[in-house]
Amino acid sequence: MTTYLSRTEYYEAMKRLAAEKREQYSLNTEKLGLQRMRELYKSEGITIDLWKTSQKIRAVYMCDGGDPSVLVNRGLPEIPRLFAMAHELKHHYCDQSALNNGKIQCGDYNANEVIEKAAEVFAAEFIYPEQDFLNCVQLLGLERGNVSPEQIVELKRNCGAPVSYTFLRKRLEWFEFIEKAQFMKVQFQKLEEQIHGVPIYRQPWFKAHRKNRK
Amino acid sequence: MPDIYKHIGEQIRELRTSFKGKGISQDDLASEFGTTANTISRWETATYKPSVMELEKLARFFAVPIAVFFPQAQITPQINALLSATGDLDDDDLEEVTRYAQFRKARAEMKKAKRKK
Numbered sequence: 031m032t033t034y035l036s037r038t039e040y041y042e043a044m045k046r047l048a049a050e051k052r053e054q055y056s057l058n059t060e061k062l063g064l065q066r067m068r069e070l071y072k073s074e075g076i077t078i079d080l081w082k083t084s085q086k087i088r089a090v091y092m093c094d095g096g097d098p099s100v101l102v103n104r105g106l107p108e109i110p111r112l113f114a115m116a117h118e119l120k121h122h123y124c125d126q127s128a129l130n131n132g133k134i135q136c137g138d139y140n141a142n143e144v145i146e147k148a149a150e151v152f153a154a155e156f157i158y159p160e161q162d163f164l165n166c167v168q169l170l171g172l173e174r175g176n177v178s179p180e181q182i183v184e185l186k187r188n189c190g191a192p193v194s195y196t197f198l199r200k201r202l203e204w205f206e207f208i209e210k211a212q213f214m215k216v217q218f219q220k221l222e223e224q225i226h227g228v229p230i231y232r233q234p235w236f237k238a239h240r241k242n243r244k
Numbered sequence: 245m246p247d248i249y250k251h252i253g254e255q256i257r258e259l260r261t262s263f264k265g266k267g268i269s270q271d272d273l274a275s276e277f278g279t280t281a282n283t284i285s286r287w288e289t290a291t292y293k294p295s296v297m298e299l300e301k302l303a304r305f306f307a308v309p310i311a312v313f314f315p316q317a318q319i320t321p322q323i324n325a326l327l328s329a330t331g332d333l334d335d336d337d338l339e340e341v342t343r344y345a346q347f348r349k350a351r352a353e354m355k356k357a358k359r360k361k
Contacts, residue, residue, distance in 0.1 A: 083340050088328040101344045121326045129324045
């Protein structure tokens with residue numbers, strides 16, 4: 031008898047899988063960067079191909095012929111690239127047989143919706159576990175319904191996880207610290223620069239210095 | 245199994261000599277690729293073995309699929325892939341995914357050829 035999981039159960043299973051894999055590879059949120067991810071891919075036997083694609087494609091997973099590989103959009107900055115690579119890991123762990131049987135096909139977005147959402151859930155938990163996030167939120171004293179954009183900036187700077195402002199905003203939404211779509215229009219990067227100054231690598235003198243070195 | 249590199253060499257020569265109806269010299273092709281005419285010549289005679297990345301670049305330059313270098317590689321129109329994308333893909337995006345699928349097959353063929361030797 032086949033037992034079907036509800037969406038919620040499926041997503042929870044993905045979180046558990048992410049936790050298992052983090053433990054298996056002794057992952058430390060603060061040390062999870064592209065180098066660690068590349069090592070992990072190597073251990074899993076997955077080839078990474080940096081590919082020039084449009085901005086819309088972040089990554090593609092293929093595994094026919096027993097040769098798993100991932101196309102990664104080479105224009106992606108570090109944080110979204112890391113997330114996309116974690117996303118594709120879920121396909122590697124869970125979706126190989128469906129892919130090889132032809133049950134999943136490229137471009138069949140409606141049929142793949144749950145699979146793709148589950149990959150996002152896996153990636154989010156893999157990169158920054160919910161419990162770690164909640165601990166950090168508590169430590170910073172964030173209160174439900176009373177979070178300011180400045181506090182989100184501090185959260186990003188203190189959490190130590192390689193995640194974007196969009197990631198944190200969505201997590202805060204999910205745990206109902208903020209309302210849905212709240213702060214959508216806030217330019218967090220700009221706000222961070224106003225509070226903490228422009229990072230050294232973006233300051234004109236540093237750019238000029240680098241240019242001269244080339 | 246015929247020598248895969250011999251076939252590749254013949255294809256490069258054919259594509260080069262028929263490029264835009266009048267052909268392109270080895271010198272000009274070499275400068276497009278930042279290599280030497282000697283390398284192009286040796287690819288064509290299968291003295292040197294181009295890498296799969298070089299073949300991909302050649303295929304893009306000549307606007308052909310990489311599969312032309314691999315007559316035995318079966319490239320199926322159905323692609324089994326899972327994508328992480330930020331929106332609906334257009335024809336160009338899907339073409340790029342197809343190119344990648346063909347690139348993978350080409351790489352597998354080259355690995356197979358190396359193992360046989």
